[in-house]
Amino acid sequence: ILNVEQSPQSLHVQEGDSTNFTCSFPSSNFYALHWYRWETAKSPEALFVMTLNGDEKKKGRISATLNTKEGYSYLYIKGSQPEDSATYLCAFRTRADKLIFGTGTRLQVFP
Amino acid sequence: EAQVTQNPRYLITVTGKKLTVTCSQNMNHEYMSWYRQDPGLGLRQIYYSMNVEVTDKGDVPEGYKVSRKEKRNFPLILESPSPNQTSLYFCASSRLAGNYEQYFGPGTRLTVT
Numbered sequence: 001i002l003n004v005e006q007s008p009q010s011l012h013v014q015e016g017d018s019t020n021f022t023c024s025f026p027s028s029n030f031y032a033l034h035w036y037r038w039e040t041a042k043s044p045e046a047l048f049v050m051t052l053n054g055d056e057k058k059k060g061r062i063s064a065t066l067n068t069k070e071g072y073s074y075l076y077i078k079g080s081q082p083e084d085s086a087t088y089l090c091a092f093r094t095r096a097d098k099l100i101f102g103t104g105t106r107l108q109v110f111p
Numbered sequence: 112e113a114q115v116t117q118n119p120r121y122l123i124t125v126t127g128k129k130l131t132v133t134c135s136q137n138m139n140h141e142y143m144s145w146y147r148q149d150p151g152l153g154l155r156q157i158y159y160s161m162n163v164e165v166t167d168k169g170d171v172p173e174g175y176k177v178s179r180k181e182k183r184n185f186p187l188i189l190e191s192p193s194p195n196q197t198s199l200y201f202c203a204s205s206r207l208a209g210n211y212e213q214y215f216g217p218g219t220r221l222t223v224t
Contacts (some may be wrong), residue, residue: 045211103153
């Protein structure tokens with residue numbers, strides 16, 4: 001059974017703090033790793049799709065790295081703002097083109 | 112505006128009464144998928160479709176059917192809903208299969224009593 005794990009489950013930080021969280025996935029048969037941001041009462045929105053070992057992606061203050069050999073990806077948020085409060089999901093693409101999601105890291109940023 | 116639409120957004124129904132949740136996208140995407148979201152379990156894939164007339168089971172297909180007769184539409188059918196299908200459902204689409212970002216619909220909250 002393929003499992004995608006995210007840690008921590010939740011995180012509370014102060015405005016201006018930088019933070020990071022982890023997505024762990026099976027290191028064999030890797031095809032792609034997705035990150036999504038999901039705000040309460042909205043739909044998930046894509047942040048990054050990463051396919052190559054060593055990939056680094058950046059969008060504003062948010063960046064992500066990928067290590068396919070050891071099966072993990074980090075998401076970093078620099079200088080967190082209250083509007084960054086959301087659940088961050090990662091998803092692992094299987095050979096059969098299924099997407100398997102982790103349960104997410106819920107981030108709350110306090111002003 | 113590029114979007115994925117779902118209808119209805121909210122539905123309360125009774126056990127055994129067949130229902131369909133529609134999903135439509137206007138981005139000419141090949142790949143479409145249905146997920147359900149339950150507390151503590153994350154998004155779980157129900158069915159997905161790589162193209163017209165091509166569908167495949169996700170991780171939790173039991174009790175659901177889908178069809179993909181046209182590229183833009185991917186309805187989810189519950190032939191005989193049961194209370195354990197009470198959940199928040201999302202439809203999503205992407206340009207091609209899993210190496211492309213998914214665009215999610217607004218969600219359908221289904222309650223089966």
